[in-house]
Amino acid sequence: MSTSSLNDQLFTRAQASTPGGVNSPVRAFRSVGGTPRFITRAEGAYFWDADGRRYIDYIGSWGPAIVGHAHPQVVKAVQDAAARGLSFGAPTEAEIDMAEEICRLVPSVEQVRLVSSGTEAAMSALRLARGATGRDMVIKFEGCYHGHADSLLVKAGSGLLTFGNPTSAGVPADFAAHTMVLDYNNPQQLEDAFSKMGDRIACVIVEPVAGNMNLLPATPEFLQTMRRLCSAHGSVLIFDEVMSGFRVALGGAQSLYGIAPDMTVLGKVIGGGLPVAAFGGRRDLMQHLAPLGAVYQAGTLSGNPVAVAAGLSTLKLIQQPGFYESLGATGRRLTEGLGQAARDAGVSFCAAAVGGMFGLYFADKVPTNYSEMMTCDKNRFNAFFHAMLDEGVYLAPSAFEAGFVSAAHSDAVVDETIAAARKAFAKG
Ligand SMILES: *Cc1c(COP(=O)(O)O)cnc(C)c1O
Numbered sequence: 001m002s003t004s005s006l007n008d009q010l011f012t013r014a015q016a017s018t019p020g021g022v023n024s025p026v027r028a029f030r031s032v033g034g035t036p037r038f039i040t041r042a043e044g045a046y047f048w049d050a051d052g053r054r055y056i057d058y059i060g061s062w063g064p065a066i067v068g069h070a071h072p073q074v075v076k077a078v079q080d081a082a083a084r085g086l087s088f089g090a091p092t093e094a095e096i097d098m099a100e101e102i103c104r105l106v107p108s109v110e111q112v113r114l115v116s117s118g119t120e121a122a123m124s125a126l127r128l129a130r131g132a133t134g135r136d137m138v139i140k141f142e143g144c145y146h147g148h149a150d151s152l153l154v155k156a157g158s159g160l161l162t163f164g165n166p167t168s169a170g171v172p173a174d175f176a177a178h179t180m181v182l183d184y185n186n187p188q189q190l191e192d193a194f195s196k197m198g199d200r201i202a203c204v205i206v207e208p209v210a211g212n213m214n215l216l217p218a219t220p221e222f223l224q225t226m227r228r229l230c231s232a233h234g235s236v237l238i239f240d241e242v243m244s245g246f247r248v249a250l251g252g253a254q255s256l257y258g259i260a261p262d263m264t265v266l267g268k269v270i271g272g273g274l275p276v277a278a279f280g281g282r283r284d285l286m287q288h289l290a291p292l293g294a295v296y297q298a299g300t301l302s303g304n305p306v307a308v309a310a311g312l313s314t315l316k317l318i319q320q321p322g323f324y325e326s327l328g329a330t331g332r333r334l335t336e337g338l339g340q341a342a343r344d345a346g347v348s349f350c351a352a353a354v355g356g357m358f359g360l361y362f363a364d365k366v367p368t369n370y371s372e373m374m375t376c377d378k379n380r381f382n383a384f385f386h387a388m389l390d391e392g393v394y395l396a397p398s399a400f401e402a403g404f405v406s407a408a409h410s411d412a413v414v415d416e417t418i419a420a421a422r423k424a425f426a427k428g
Pocket of ligand 1: 116117118119120122145146147148207211212240241242243244267268277
């Protein structure tokens with residue numbers, strides 16, 4: 001595995017001043033091994049590392065770069081906004097534009113509040129659901145990620161329908177005790193949980209197309225069961241669409257499944273590469289938020305004018321006619337091409353795409369739940385990851401992360417990727 005000298009030097013330097021040398025763990029290449037690439041610039045479907053090597057980028061900042069990196073219109077909007085001042089701590093008209101745009105594109109969202117990260121948005125949505133219902137219990141699902149708030153860094157307890165255990169040191173067991181973790185795509189467990197303690201459940205939070213255990217779409221039955229049970233028991237259904245929002249379709253996963261959650265959490269694409277996230281939903285729920293209601297939430301940089309400018313210009317670009325048809329076709333071209341390359345090489349592999357999001361699985365068929373996902377061959381993935389990196393293709397540095405295409409991934413770029421994969425699969 002070739003690593004380049006400047007990346008190595010930067011990584012050594014970084015590790016002296018920053019834990020693990022990175023500001024977010026997956027960037028450290030721990031799962032795949034080797035030296036992380038330090039990125040100097042990005043444009044369209046590509047980025048370049050410290051040694052001047054160019055890569056076709058399939059993480060797109062983990063989703064936000066849906067129109068391609070450094071899109072001229074987004075850059076211009078950011079420059080114009082920055083020239084007018086970076087932050088005011090007082091409201092701006094652009095925040096209204098942003099809120100109206102979100103409510104229009106995601107009709108289940110009647111009111112929305114802007115924040116600065118998906119973690120913050122999910123944490124606030126949870127607090128709001130608890131405050132509005134007067135209940136403490138939260139249901140989440142194994143393999144879904146909702147940011148790193150205490151209540152959500154929880155894995156299943158020892159028995160079915162027992163309360164969860166923290167997945168991180170520093171999360172008090174008392175906090176995790178209010179979170180129940182169930183199997184993804186298992187409607188029967190939801191039925192059991194609600195029949196046992198439905199009147200204590202504040203909310204169910206789910207990634208309707210999961211993207212943090214590789215790509216794993218929910219079955220319609222799973223989401224429909226959740227919707228029915230939440231309505232019947234007065235629990236708040238929260239779709240965490242930080243990743244799937246404006247990514248699998250313009251209206252998010254909820255538009256694909258035709259299910260309206262009570263609340264939606266957004267992030268990634270809505271910031272267009274700058275820190276914007278949001279939580280919103282039914283007006284009667286949102287009215288519980290300060291300054292109107294008793295649920296407190298605030299942020300110095302919430303609705304930051306420069307970040308909102310990046311988000312708004314990105315939301316404009318994704319509404320161009322044919323944008324999602326084209327993005328979906330790119331995802332299909334990539335995954336079908338990779339699948340064919342693997343079959344030709346006799347490698348046990350498959351791939352799937354939903355809109356502009358895709359999954360690569362070193363398995364014979366696409367997994368349908370977390371435990372199936374964990375049977376994918378991680379070592380094969382790691383070898384493939386490095387072979388692709390050597391060919392100039394940057395995939396997510398973990399077997400259990402989704403990948404992303406952008407409008408800048410042309411057919412030629414995708415075909416170059418598939419050609420690289422043919423070489424990578426041939427290496428075994
Ligand atoms: C990325 C992500 C988050 C966390 O967002 P941050 O901006 O990284 O805090 C939450 N939920 C989902 C589904 C995500 O993919």
